[in-house]
Amino acid sequence: xxxxxxxxxxxxxxxxxxxxxxxxxxxxxxxxxxxxxxxxxxxxxxxxxxxxxxxxxxxxxxxxxxxxxxxxxxxxxxxxxxxxxxxxxxxxxxxxxxxx
Amino acid sequence: xxxxxxxxxxxxxxxxxxxxxxxxxxxxxxxxxxxxxxxxxxxxxxxxxxxxxxxxxxxxxxxxxxxxxxxxxxxxxxxxxxxxxxxxxxxxxxxxxxxxxxxxxxxxxxxxxxxxxxxxxxxxxxxxxxxx
Numbered sequence: 447x448x449x450x451x452x453x454x455x456x457x458x459x460x461x462x463x464x465x466x467x468x469x470x471x472x473x474x475x476x477x478x479x480x481x482x483x484x485x486x487x488x489x490x491x492x493x494x495x496x497x498x499x500x501x502x503x504x505x506x507x508x509x510x511x512x513x514x515x516x517x518x519x520x521x522x523x524x525x526x527x528x529x530x531x532x533x534x535x536x537x538x539x540x541x542x543x544x545x546x
Numbered sequence: 547x548x549x550x551x552x553x554x555x556x557x558x559x560x561x562x563x564x565x566x567x568x569x570x571x572x573x574x575x576x577x578x579x580x581x582x583x584x585x586x587x588x589x590x591x592x593x594x595x596x597x598x599x600x601x602x603x604x605x606x607x608x609x610x611x612x613x614x615x616x617x618x619x620x621x622x623x624x625x626x627x628x629x630x631x632x633x634x635x636x637x638x639x640x641x642x643x644x645x646x647x648x649x650x651x652x653x654x655x656x657x658x659x660x661x662x663x664x665x666x667x668x669x670x671x672x673x674x675x676x677x678x
Contacts (some may be wrong), residue, residue: 453574456645474624479574482602485648488645495623512573513566528615
C-alpha cells in the first residue's frame with residue numbers, strides 16, 4: 447500500500463500515525479509540509495531513519511525545493527522522487543491512502 | 547478623553563509596539579503569507595513592528611526557496627524587503643531552529659536568535675501581539 451503524508455510532523459500527528467499503523471513493506475511518500483520531516487538532524491529524521499528498512503520512504507523533490515531544502519542533507523535511507531515518480535508509485539500500488 | 551486610537555498612523559500619532567508571531571510553514575497553508583501582509587500593514591501605519599518566528603514559522607525564512615515546479619508563488623524575497631519598510635526587528639527562537647535541523651546560516655535575512663526565556667520577556671513588553 448502507498449501512504450502519502452502531506453502535513454508537517456511538527457504541527458500534526460499525521461506522520462506519526464502513519465508510521466505507527468503502516469504495515470511493514472509499505473511505501474510512504476512525503477509531500478508538501480511533510481517533507482520537513484526528512485531534514486537531516488531534525489527530530490523526525492531520526493524517527494524516519496529508524497524505520498527506513500521497514501518501509502520504502504520517498505520524498506517529493508519539487509516540494510523540497512519550494513521549501514528551500516533542495517540542497518539540504520536528508521535523513522539516510524530516504525529517496526527523492528518527482529511528479530512522474532509519484533504517478534509510478536500510485537500505479538505500482540493497488541491501494542493509496544492519504545494521511546492529512 | 548484622549549482616544550489613543552484616534553490618531554493612530556497619522557504623523558505624530560500614537561505608535562504602539564506591534565508583534566507578529568509567525569508559527570506556520572510557508573506553503574501548506576495561507577497563514578504565513580497573510581501574516582507577512584498584515585505585518586507590512588502595521589509598518590505602513592508607522593507602528594513599532596517586531597516579527598517573531600517560532601515552531602514551523604522558522605521555515606518561512608529558509609533560504610533558497612524555489613517554487614517553480616510546484617506552480618506556487620515564492621513570496622520569500624518579501625522578507626528581504628522588510629528592511630525597506632523599517633521592519634528590522636526579526637527574532638527567531640533557538641529551540642525551534644534546532645528541533646528542525648536548521649541553523650542561523652539557513653536563513654535568508656539577518657535575525658536575532660533568542661532562547662525561549664528571552665523571547666518570553668520580549669513578548670511581554672508588547673502593546674499588541676498577533677499570532678499567525
